Amino acid sequence: MPDPPDVLLSDADVLIDYAAGDVGILRLVSEHIGPVHVLEETLATVRQLSKRTCERNAIKVISAEVDVLVDAGSRSGPLSFEDWLCVVTCRKKEWICISNDRALLRECRRAGVRVHRGLGLMTMLVHGGALDEGRALRVAERIHVENPYHINERVLVAFRRSLRAAKP
Numbered sequence: 001m002p003d004p005p006d007v008l009l010s011d012a013d014v015l016i017d018y019a020a021g022d023v024g025i026l027r028l029v030s031e032h033i034g035p036v037h038v039l040e041e042t043l044a045t046v047r048q049l050s051k052r053t054c055e056r057n058a059i060k061v062i063s064a065e066v067d068v069l070v071d072a073g074s075r076s077g078p079l080s081f082e083d084w085l086c087v088v089t090c091r092k093k094e095w096i097c098i099s100n101d102r103a104l105l106r107e108c109r110r111a112g113v114r115v116h117r118g119l120g121l122m123t124m125l126v127h128g129g130a131l132d133e134g135r136a137l138r139v140a141e142r143i144h145v146e147n148p149y150h151i152n153e154r155v156l157v158a159f160r161r162s163l164r165a166a167k168p
Contacts, residue, residue, distance in 0.1 A: 005033065005034035005035065006033075006034040006095070006096050006114075007034055007035050007037060007093065007095040007096070008029065008033070008034050008035065008036045008037065008095065008096045008097075008098050008116065008121075009036075009037050009038070009039070009086055009089055009090050009095045009096070009097055009098065010026070010036055010037070010038045010042070010059070010098050010099075011042060011082070011083060011086050011097065011098065011099040011101060011104055012042050012043075012045050012046050012082060013099055013100050013101050013118070013147070013150060014098050014099055014100060014118040015038060015042070015043070015046045015048070015049055015054075015059075016046055016048055016049075016146075016147070017100065017118050017143045017146070017147050017150075017151065018118070018139075018143070019046070019048035019049050020048070020142055020143055020145075020146035020147070021139040021140070021142040021143040021146070022135075022138075022139045022142070023049065023053065023057050024057060025121070025122060025125070025131070025139060026057050026058070026059055026121075027057045027058045027059075028125050028130055028131055029121050029125065030057075030058035030059070031058065031130070032124075032125060032128055032130040033121065033124055033125070033128075034096070035058070035060060036058065036059045036060070036098075037059070037060045037061075037062050037095070038054060038059055038060070038061055038062070039061075039062060039063070039064050039082070039085050039086065039089065040061055040062065040063050040064070041063075041064055041081075041082050041085055042082045042085065042086065043061055045082055064085050064089060065089075065092075067092075068085060068088045068089050068092060069085070071084075071088045072084035072085045072087075072088045075088075077107075078103040078107075079103055079104060079107055083099075083101070083103075083104045083107070086099070086104065086108075087104070087107050087108055087111050087113060090108065090111075090113040090114075091111045091112065091113050095113075096113075096114045096115065096116055097113050097114070097115050097116075098115070098116045098117070098118060098121065099115065099117070099118070100117055100118045100119075100147075100150040100151065101150065105117070118143070118151075119140055119143070119151065119155065119159045120162075122136040122139065122140065122159075123136075123159065123162045123163060126163055133163050136163060137160070137163070140156060140159050141156070144156055
C-alpha cells in the first residue's frame, strides 16, 4: 500500500498569490501533489479568500491546536504570529510549508520543516502532466503583477527555466 501523500500547509502569501492568479491551481495541488491546508488564523489575515472559497477549491481550513498557539505565541523575531503558527504546526505534524516569504522559509529550514515555494507547486504540476505550461505561465505573470516583491523578474526567469526543464 503506498504511503499517504504529504500534507501541505499554506501561508498567507501563497493564498494571496493564488487568489490573484488562479485559486483553482491549489485544487490541482490537492488532487495531484498532496492535500492543501490553511490555518484559520492565517486565513483570517487574507481578505482575498473566504473559508467557503477555500473549501470549494479543496483547501482544508483547520484550527491551530492549543499547544501550537502557546508555542507560536512565545516566539519572537522576524515572523508574524501566523507565520510562527505555520512553522510550529508543520514541525509538529511533519507537514510541508508552502510559502514565498524568505524569512518564513529560512525559519522552517532551521526547524527542520520541509518547504515548497508557491510557484514550485506549478512546476511540479506541469512536470507531472496535471497542468498546461501556458496556463502556468499566465498564472505566474498575474501573480507577479500583484506581488512583484516576492515574485520578481528573477523569480519569473527561474520559473520559466524550471518549466523548460520539464520538456522532453
